[in-house]
Amino acid sequence: MTTFTPDTADETLEAIRWAVSEETPLEVLGQGSKRGIGRPAQTEHAVDLSRLTGVTLYEPEELVLSARAGTPLAELQALLAQHRQEFAFEPMDYGPLLGVEPGRGTIGGVLAANLAGPRRLKAGAARDHILGVHAVSGRGEAFKSGGRVVKNVTGYDLSKAMAGSWGTLAVVTDVTFKVLPAAETEATLVLRGLTEEQAAEAMAIAMGSSGEVAGAAHLPESVTSRVLDGALAGQGSTLLRLEGFGPSVAYRFERLAALLSGHGTHERLEEEQSRRVWREIRDCLPFADGTQRPVWRVSMAPSDGHRMVMALRMGAAVDAFYDWQGGLVWLRMEGDPEADALRHLIARHGGGHATLVRAAPSVRAAVPVFQPQPPALAALSQRLKDQFDPKGILNPGRLNA
Known part of the structure; x- marks a missing residue:
């Protein structure tokens, strides 16, 4: 070589x-x-x-x-x-x-x-x-x-x-x-004890508010112990990040907490812990466990993600958490990825995209890792590939083909 x-x-x-x-x-x-x-x-x-x-x-x-x-x-x-x-x-x-x-x-x-x-x-x-x-x-x-x-x-x-x-x-x-x-400072409002459905509702309210929320994620109870060295363990945590100048963050935090007063108990993460927890969410650290257990990255409408996960749990051992107001779902499977079954389930719950981001090489070689494109889009992508790389020199086969 x-x-x-x-x-x-x-x-x-x-x-x-x-x-x-x-x-x-x-x-x-x-x-x-x-x-x-x-x-x-x-x-x-x-x-x-x-x-x-x-x-x-x-x-x-x-x-x-x-x-x-x-x-x-x-x-x-x-x-x-x-x-x-x-x-x-x-x-x-x-x-x-x-x-x-x-x-x-x-x-x-x-x-x-x-x-x-x-x-x-x-x-x-x-x-x-x-x-x-x-x-x-x-x-x-x-x-x-x-x-x-x-x-x-x-x-x-x-x-x-x-x-x-x-x-x-x-x-x-x-x-x-x-x-x-970069923002001068940040803080995170943590809503404790919400179900995944309740969290989706709370995140939608927060994103529709004047709070200028710069991050909205939900960690079910099974995941909370894997961030911040277990500081949030014990209950599901819905996290809402606010960034900007200190007085602005303080004012918006209080307004947002009042708006969501009926959604769980409230905690506050100050700047250092806030920055850390969002890095851990960003890098999917709750599932960075040193194994090759399949991990999927699913993008779909924020209102549909938790429903898809609930249906998935009926037939598979799976752990999940949510970013992007619920529009990004990280899934860790205990068994085989079952790509077709997962993608059919996503389609039945409003549609979306599923990418297999971690699995053993033998699994990645056998399933479509990236979401298969609809025929018209696949044809367009192929024309683009033919223009840039007609002989298939660069990374052949990496994108499913």
Whole structure:
């Protein structure tokens, strides 16, 4: 097996051109922190971007940061923190869930997986903050899209096409993201003792209020002991995050607590504990148990998620918790993932998307890991793939096919 480790964009281009000329597929890697997601690689060769690192532009006043694709996300977050700035979409770290040490994800991987965290309710995902890319297509052609300012997009934005493509369209070598000021402080209102149905109702009320809630999650009783070192153990916990300037957070907290006075007992997490619990929710740490028990990531309407889980529990041993006001459901199965049964159940409860984010390689090779696309969308995706990578050089088979 040959592994190319380019130091520059030109060396990356050379590696891809060699693969195209030999019609030899390549696995595309950063640090490999998300290697366990998707079908196992069907390649004998790889291009490893872990040496393609470094910040190429950072203008705090302009809220713009550019870096090479292999740059560790943790390094960029530390740099932004020095200027009280952040990636507002708070990308999750899949490492702990997949048995990889935390902090190994790269900024290129953030875009390839279109990462987001609990703040997606307000801030969207990586695709909503990407400004520009430099990349090499599966044809062996270098191209760039977008730029370094927000209003620099005309026509079809290829930068956004890279989001969620998992390295199957092009190898991104440089990225430019919009960054934003970090909140001065935060606090979390915790509603204790609600059922999953009651929690869905409370979160809907909170998100519809003037409280500017920046995170809404529910941890059933079986999950609460696995966050904050067990500080919330004993009852289900519904968490509502408020961010901003201190006086504003204090005022909105009191207003929100009064609005939800009839929904369970109330507790308050101050800044340090609040930041920690949302990181643990973001990274799915309640299910980061060192096993390969199947973990699913299900996206559906917030009002439907808890009903789907209730029906699922009738026939399977499953643990669950909810983010994005209930619109993101994390499921840990005790047995086989039963992909078709789960997806049919989701369809019967309003529809949605289910991705198998953790399972043994033999399981991932046998089931559709990513949600199968409807025929019209699948045809469009195939046309896009044919334009960017007609010979199927890049990460072949990773997205179910």
